[in-house]
Amino acid sequence: MFALKVARRYLLSNPSQTLLLVAGVAIGVTVFVFITALIAGLAILLTEQVTGKSAHVSLEPPTRIARVLAGPDLPVESVALVSTFQRQQIRNWPMVLELLRADPRVSAISPQITGSAVLVKSEAVRTVSIVGVDPQGIDAISPISPSIIDGNGDLGADGLLIGARLAEDLGLSAGQSILLRTERGVERQLTIKGVFRTGLQSLDERVAFLSLQTARPLFVLPDGVTNIEVKLKDPNQARAMARFLADATSLRATPWQEKNVSLEGALVAQGRTGSMIQVFSLISIIIGIASALVLSAYRRRSEVGIMRAFGVPGSFILWVFLLQGLLIGLVGALLGCATGYGLCIWLQGITNAAGDSVLPIAPERGGYAAALVLTTLGAVIASILPARAASKVDPLEAIQQ
Known part of the structure; x- marks a missing residue:
């Protein structure tokens, strides 16, 4: 040219x-x-x-809303009360796990039983968030095992893992026993199997882990789980994945972005x-x-x-x-x-x-x-x-x- x-x-x-x-x-x-x-x-x-130490999508039971009852047999409108004692739970969680395992976007799954409890040692009392997990999948969401600085991650039937800050506050170390009292009024003597330090204050100070089977009688949940935590290969797909799971399971699916709006x-x-x-x-x-x-x-x-x-x-x-x-x-x-x-x-x-x-x-x-x-x-x-x-x-x- x-x-x-x-x-x-x-x-x-x-x-x-x-x-x-x-x-x-x-x-x-x-x-x-x-x-x-x-x-x-x-x-x-x-x-x-x-998101490195938290779930990308959280699945929870749908929120129950009180219904207004009206009919010819009722002289006035009444409200159907929602029980506050019975914990909401995901009863069909094995089916949900199968759905998640078949999805190529998912990298890790952790069915959990979560709740509040207090740890009692002599006169010291500390409120903690209890997370009941599958012992084989304790690192699925947060890398707990590599962060253990005292003891080991073998939960067993009566084991408990606590954060380093919580252990310092209560003067605890691996091998010691402590009384755990749950929000359901159930008490049990547990053994500190390990102490972890992740560097995340919310975990190290307020969270304790035990096995899923140990958590069931403590929170009176013989069959279901309270939530399912999901990790994705690409965190940016969390919103789309949450919409898909909400439609497919009728559960409440929350992407990590909704929990971190400021970020x-x-x-x-x-x-x-x-x-x-x-x-x-x-x-x-x-x-x-x-x-x-x-x-x-x-x-x-x-x-x-x-x-x-x-x-x-x-x-x-x-x-x-x-x-x-x-x-x-x-x-x-x-x-x-x-x-x-x-x-x-x-x-x-x-x-x-x-x-x-x-x-x-x-x-x-x-x-x-x-x-x-x-x-x-x-x-x-x-x-x-x-x-x-x-x-x-x-x-x-x-x-x-």
């Missing part, structure tokens, strides 16, 4: 200016890639910190901030290319006038300047994507004393395709104004200058 040859020749005729243009585009794209990868990495880190709002605000920075990067690229091509068109007025005098159509001149913008944008974008990826990889490799990356950056999520397409398109758009101006040059006026 002859227009492409002319465009390339124009660019190579002033290599320093072309190099500066390409470098400016590359720097803008590098910033675009870095910001995109950094925001994605921050979102991943915050999500993992919140979700922060992630949205963070994403908007990144988008604004990306937009400003693209605007700076467009302004730089447009100003350089306008100057180039002005300097080459005489050359353009001579070509027009020889019968070269204005559409050809238009294509020459558009192709210049295309080449500058494409080469700069490719160079910027490569530089941005290298920068992200280098920053990811900088670690602290604990071996964690100093910056929570995700090089694989740098938005390279978007950067390439948007930058190239922006460069072409930036060249439209100087291209139109050059294509409308009057041959006589241009030659006389």
Whole structure:
């Protein structure tokens, strides 16, 4: 294509200016890639910190609402009372587990019996949240076993796992006995099998684990479970999964986002901030290319006038300047994507004393395709104004200058 040859020749005729243009585009794209990868990495880190030790979707029995009764046999309207003593439970939980195991989005499942209780040691009394779990799946939702600092995770028939802060408050250690009294008024002497420290205060200070079979008589639930906790391979699918499970099981399904509304709002605000920075990067690229091509068109007025005098159509001149913008944008974008990826990889490799990356950056999520397409398109758009101006040059006026 002859227009492409002319465009390339124009660019190579002033290599320093072309190099500066390409470098400016590359720097803008590098910033675009870095910001995109950094925001994605921050979102991943915050999500993992919140969901790494909790469920992505929680299944619970549907909320029971008191019904208004009316009929010919009732002189006045009456309200059907809901029992407050009988615990709500999921009775068909084995069927729900089968449904979850067949879903490829699910990575872990934990049927549980949860409730409130008090631990009594001499005169010390502490209120705790009891979680009855399958001993084989104690680490399904929260990694408890690797966090044990005293004793072991073998719950057995009368075992109890407690957090380090709770153990310190009560002066307990592995092997000691303690009285547990549940909200149902049932008491039982249990043995501290292990003490864990997860670093999450809500777990280390207020939660105790025992086996599912031990929890049943303590909370008077011989058959069902109170909730089913679900981990997903992709936490971002929690809302869709919750809707699916609610429709399929008629249970109340709560995604982790609804339990962490403030975090979700922060992630949205963070994403908007990144988008604004990306937009400003693209605007700076467009302004730089447009100003350089306008100057180039002005300097080459005489050359353009001579070509027009020889019968070269204005559409050809238009294509020459558009192709210049295309080449500058494409080469700069490719160079910027490569530089941005290298920068992200280098920053990811900088670690602290604990071996964690100093910056929570995700090089694989740098938005390279978007950067390439948007930058190239922006460069072409930036060249439209100087291209139109050059294509409308009057041959006589241009030659006389």
